Amino acid sequence: MRTLDDLELDGARVVVRVDFNVPLDGLRITDDTRIRAALPTIAALRERGAAQIVLLAHLGRPKAREPEFSLAPVAARLGELLGLDVPLASEPERDELGDGPVVMVENVRYFPGETKDDADLAARYAALGDVYVDDAFGAAHRAHASNHGVAKLLPSAAGLLLQREVETLTGILANPGRPLVAIVGGSKVTDKIGVLEAFLDRADTVLVGGAMCFPFFAAQGIGVGSSLCEEEGIEPARQVLVKAREGQLRLPVDLTLGRSFAADTETQHVDGTETPDGWMGLDVGPRTAAEYAAIIEAAGSVFWNGPMGAFELEPFEPGTRAVAEAMARTSATTVVGGGDSAAALKQFGLDDQVTHLSTGGGASLELIEGKRLPGVEVLSS
Template sequence: MALKTLKDLDLKGKKVLMRADFNVPLKNGSITDDTRIQAALPTIKYILEQGGALILMSHLGRPKDGPTPEFSLKPVAERLGELLGDSVAMAPDCIGAEVEKLAAELAPGKVLLLENVRFYKEETKNDPDFAGKLAALGDVYVNDAFGTAHRAHASTEGVAKLLPSGAGYLIEKEVEAFAPLLSNPQKPMVAVIGGAKVSSKIGVLETLLPNCASLIIGGGMTYTFLKAQGYQIGNSLLEEDYLDTAKQLLQKAEAAGVEVILPVDHVVAAEFSETAAAEPVDSTDVPEGKIGMDVGPKTLDKIRPVIAGAKTVIWNGPMGVFEFKNFEAGTKAVAEMIADCGGITIVGGGDSVAATNQFNLADKMSHVSTGGGASLEFLEGRTLPGIAALEA
């Protein structure tokens, strides 16, 4: 996949309209995690160094009825200014005469942040008139918001059709990490796929299967697979409608010679609760009345040599309810195995990224994605509109 990038654009003296992903978590008006702002810095700094006047746009949260103070990007402007060591001007809106004046007067090397584009319903509808008003603010367009690249919105796809466009460093890095997994990964490749539901991950499992040596399946989705094989799952999560789908995937894997590793023991609880006692079960069957919450030590022993021998590992989804301290051990152990395997390690999906950060392992991974839904859809082999619009 060849993309037009920053390096293909003439930025000197230009008004550079850039879509970033500043959808950061806020508490009482303060940013609690600035990872997404930090991730945009390389592209921002390059544009400023090249003599561009930078106009940034982003969404934040899901405002329903126009401007909402709690979803204002003002805290982002303040934090970005701190990180850049220079003030970032905050626009009162993302379109309109006052915004046009601020953009026109913006000097090279300076930054203007537009207010939340989702204060307008036209943004998510990819309204051409709205896209035109945004595009009118800039001379060139840069998209560095991988987290929203799976959405055909005005600021992610519409504007790209109206201005000379290119991908920022973050999108370039994400595509470089994910594209080989679907076509030509370093082998053997192992996919570690977890999470709650088969329905949300079946597309990823089916797409990765042809290039995998082994599929390691964990999380709540495992119990649908185990039930499909005739095991008892107690009160564990089950998607009845996906039992046949699970059987078919196991059959496809067997036919393709792909090893599928499912839990052979568990850590269970009497109820789904943070304070529930962790009970080890030395069996593939889950006892009646119990809920599977994590994989057990025998399962981890099966997984360990498989990951250790991999040249490429893609991890999407936790092994258990890692958010609860009593049930984090399986996810933590697998995350450590991946970090230490010595191969190319790609972490995609919000929960996997959260776990990687929780266990302080991000620096040991080859790539940790910034896009939850976007990385999932990329791994399913779907076209991402925000990226397709940047193809050379």
């Protein structure tokens, strides 16, 4: 994969694809992590003499030019962080950009053909600069005009963030510190089956939590009550149980239950994994949390994707918090695969206490699974 060192940047106009798909409350950005993540690449390009940086990004999934998906709040926030004005061009046209050192084009999903990797739209993006840099790892698993088509038309390379993401995630598979521990949670086995299989081939221990543990219990004839139990996940879970080495796959040994998915619901702890009728499992229990934390703290490398329960509800926060705090305490290399795990770390104030916090949930999982990422492959061809 080509990097910034492979590009001639002095005096160049650089088209940069960034991931500014930030959460908004109206026009207010509620989390600017993704904007801040792009700052090192922007700084590096300016230090290496780039004449102008033209930023491409998407926000949400607009069907037309819906104003609530405008990048105007993002351009304003980026300007605050950089200490300069960042103009926002309504179209990807050279004469709309102006001459500022850093400029931004409106939401690329406003333009027909973006998600279809349209060649004409890619050519419009390419006409904005002399070289292309992709720093949007969160979109790397998609072949779109702004991260795939344009990269074939200009000298292209990975930005610092995308480079770090790829090197860190592939490194934890290729040459991890031992023991390698994978923590896989969330709601659906079918969403994570590729990740589970990848780590069964490589990890010393795989810890399972969240609602995805219930298809594993169901596959063993254990009652799951009213818990979220993906029917389609039962057979894949059974196959994982067969494939795992003895002691490699760890499932919860106790549970925290609720009557309903609500913060004020009636709760109970069961020292075991049988869920009574009328109850749903909403967190791993304290014994599981302690066991998982001890395994994490003794690890050489840890990969985490998916919470241990409904951490957004206070009664069902402890299991995910225990994992997050163990990730912060351990001396292991710790990699978090974005998504809800990243949200949990932020909620607990621990997002700066891990080795690497991925900005790309879906992309990070697909890379772990060994799938091709078009946005990365095009930077190597």
